[in-house]
Amino acid sequence: MIQFFHVSKKYPGGQAALDEVTFDIPRGQFVFLTGASGAGKTTLLRMIFREEVPTSGQILVNGRNVSAIPRSKIPYLRRTIGVVFQDFRLIARKTIFENVTYLPQVLGVDLQEQKKLAYQALRRVGLAHRLNAFPPELSGGEQQRVAIARALINDPDILIADEPTGNLDPDLSREILRLFLEVNLRGTTVILATHDRDTIQRVGRRVLTLDHGRLANDQELIGTDPPALDPLAAEAPQVPEELIPAPEPPPEETAG
Amino acid sequence: MSLLKALRYFFREAGVNLLRGWKVSLLAVLTIAVSLFIGGAFLLVSDNLESSVERWRGEMRVVIYLKPETPEADLRRLAAEAARAPGVRSVEPVTAAAARKRFQEVFPSLSNLVAGWQEEPLPASLEIGLDPRTAGNAPGREAWLASWRTRPEVSLIDDDREWLGQLATAVAVVRTVGVALVAGLLGAAIFTIASVIRLTAYLHAEEIGIMRLVGATELYIRAPFYVEGLLQGVIGGLLASGALWAGYQLLHARGGGSLFSSVLALDFLGAQQVAFLILLGGAAGLFGAVVSLRREAL
Numbered sequence: 001m002i003q004f005f006h007v008s009k010k011y012p013g014g015q016a017a018l019d020e021v022t023f024d025i026p027r028g029q030f031v032f033l034t035g036a037s038g039a040g041k042t043t044l045l046r047m048i049f050r051e052e053v054p055t056s057g058q059i060l061v062n063g064r065n066v067s068a069i070p071r072s073k074i075p076y077l078r079r080t081i082g083v084v085f086q087d088f089r090l091i092a093r094k095t096i097f098e099n100v101t102y103l104p105q106v107l108g109v110d111l112q113e114q115k116k117l118a119y120q121a122l123r124r125v126g127l128a129h130r131l132n133a134f135p136p137e138l139s140g141g142e143q144q145r146v147a148i149a150r151a152l153i154n155d156p157d158i159l160i161a162d163e164p165t166g167n168l169d170p171d172l173s174r175e176i177l178r179l180f181l182e183v184n185l186r187g188t189t190v191i192l193a194t195h196d197r198d199t200i201q202r203v204g205r206r207v208l209t210l211d212h213g214r215l216a217n218d219q220e221l222i223g224t225d226p227p228a229l230d231p232l233a234a235e236a237p238q239v240p241e242e243l244i245p246a247p248e249p250p251p252e253e254t255a256g
Numbered sequence: 257m258s259l260l261k262a263l264r265y266f267f268r269e270a271g272v273n274l275l276r277g278w279k280v281s282l283l284a285v286l287t288i289a290v291s292l293f294i295g296g297a298f299l300l301v302s303d304n305l306e307s308s309v310e311r312w313r314g315e316m317r318v319v320i321y322l323k324p325e326t327p328e329a330d331l332r333r334l335a336a337e338a339a340r341a342p343g344v345r346s347v348e349p350v351t352a353a354a355a356r357k358r359f360q361e362v363f364p365s366l367s368n369l370v371a372g373w374q375e376e377p378l379p380a381s382l383e384i385g386l387d388p389r390t391a392g393n394a395p396g397r398e399a400w401l402a403s404w405r406t407r408p409e410v411s412l413i414d415d416d417r418e419w420l421g422q423l424a425t426a427v428a429v430v431r432t433v434g435v436a437l438v439a440g441l442l443g444a445a446i447f448t449i450a451s452v453i454r455l456t457a458y459l460h461a462e463e464i465g466i467m468r469l470v471g472a473t474e475l476y477i478r479a480p481f482y483v484e485g486l487l488q489g490v491i492g493g494l495l496a497s498g499a500l501w502a503g504y505q506l507l508h509a510r511g512g513g514s515l516f517s518s519v520l521a522l523d524f525l526g527a528q529q530v531a532f533l534i535l536l537g538g539a540a541g542l543f544g545a546v547v548s549l550r551r552e553a554l
Contacts, residue, residue, distance in 0.1 A: 049469070072474070079471035091463050103470045108261055150470065 082151025288492030298434025449544030489541020
């Protein structure tokens with residue numbers, strides 16, 4: 001699915017953002033990409049959707065050499081990849097519906113079908129009722145969920161997220177992470193860049209660690225608390241104890 | 257995506273951009289409107305001047321004035337001779353008495369000037385109408401006129417072609433000056449539109465980045481800006497045409513019968529010329545947009 005072969009990226013000043021990075025991500029895998037700020041996480045992610053090109057080495061996405069794709073074909077690559085950023089990157093002057101359906105609109109999907117797709121994508125992130133709102137009217141967590149809905153609307157093969165929870169509080173972060181895990185359960189390859197080691201420890205999965213542009217570690221982690229983030233477990237309603245009715249007392253025997 | 261859907265999207269986005277940045281859009285529209293207004297005014301004047309020249313060319317004639325002592329019989333003979341020359345449409349022999357009578361009819365207040373003379377004060381003449389198809393230049397015309405000048409009966413030859421030729425040169429000068437001026441002004445208008453479009457694209461840089469991210473093609477991203485330039489140009493052309501029409505009506509209302517209305521602005525521009533002005537505006541706007549978004553400008 002995604003293969004990096006000795007990929008290096010050097011900027012004009014001579015500074016190396018990536019140095020001889022080699023790895024292989026099979027279809028359907030969930031991968032954490034971690035490392036300190038400036039380790040090269042964002043550069044690596046941007047190379048997958050051809051926002052950056054390597055100085056040397058090869059990148060294959062679905063068997064295609066990304067660096068060799070002509071400019072005019074880049075949009076077709078990007079339509080198979082959903083991307084989510086820390087700062088959401090929603091278009092403020094467009095409604096949630098318009099933001100989410102931008103790609104179907106580009107592809108010429110008719111309005112009825114767009115509505116259906118938008119509803120399905122927004123329902124997955126729990127925001128089907130905010131179709132006509134504008135991004136500034138939503139909270140940070142809601143905006144990020146809209147960004148995820150936009151990334152998912154075309155049912156992409158790959159979902160890339162660059163610090164998607166960086167601007168969110170712990171509860172919202174957990175909610176967003178749960179969404180990514182759910183998307184992955186449906187078969188989408190997910191690459192999530194984060195430096196939140198605690199989340200990685202709790203969730204587990206494959207972890208690629210970058211250090212000064214080099215792939216310092218590639219390991220499978222067993223999560224310490226996977227049920228807390230398990231999307232299937234999360235679907236079970238959590239009913240507060242005070243609302244659970246007390247068991248009915250057994251009928252009293254009446255004296256006959 | 258179907259062409260119709262794409263066009264609808266491009267025009268809607270362009271319309272929204274125009275309205276949102278209406279102040280800078282207005283600047284671009286007015287710049288192009290002023291350029292086209294000046295161009296249109298030159299076109300109007302030169303066209304009317306040219307059609308006046310054409311009209312006068314149709315009435316072009318050569319008048320051969322004879323010496324006072326020429327007998328009337330010679331006048332008739334010379335008239336018959338002139339009528340046989342190629343490119344001559346008509347010959348009217350005007351006797352000295354007829355010339356005086358005509359003068360008195362045309363200028364009744366000056367009729368005393370030509371009355372009471374022992375001899376006729378005005379000379380007899382031959383008024384020779386020339387064929388407008390050859391613009392008075394039938395083969396051998398100069399030699400033919402030269403032969404008339406040497407005749408003992410002829411005192412003076414008045415040739416319309418001389419001043420009509422000068423007027424035609426003046427029309428060409430007006431047209432050339434107009435074209436040069438409009439080229440310069442349109443250049444300025446294109447520069448303004450290009451700047452406005454570049455500014456709009458700059459303001460939307462983040463949005464354009466998002467469009468690229470989700471897989472929009474370059475055409476899909478750029479086309480609304482091209483349409484925006486096109487619309488600015490077309491609106492400028494419409495404004496210029498409207499202002500020309502209003503100006504034409506105003507001047508006619510104030511100066512009916514003047515030199516202006518009879519020679520320089522007798523007729524308004526034709527539908528094709530108005531369409532040309534509007535299309536020229538659209539083309540200038542589109543060109544400005546394309547120039548502003550060329551290569552990596554977006």
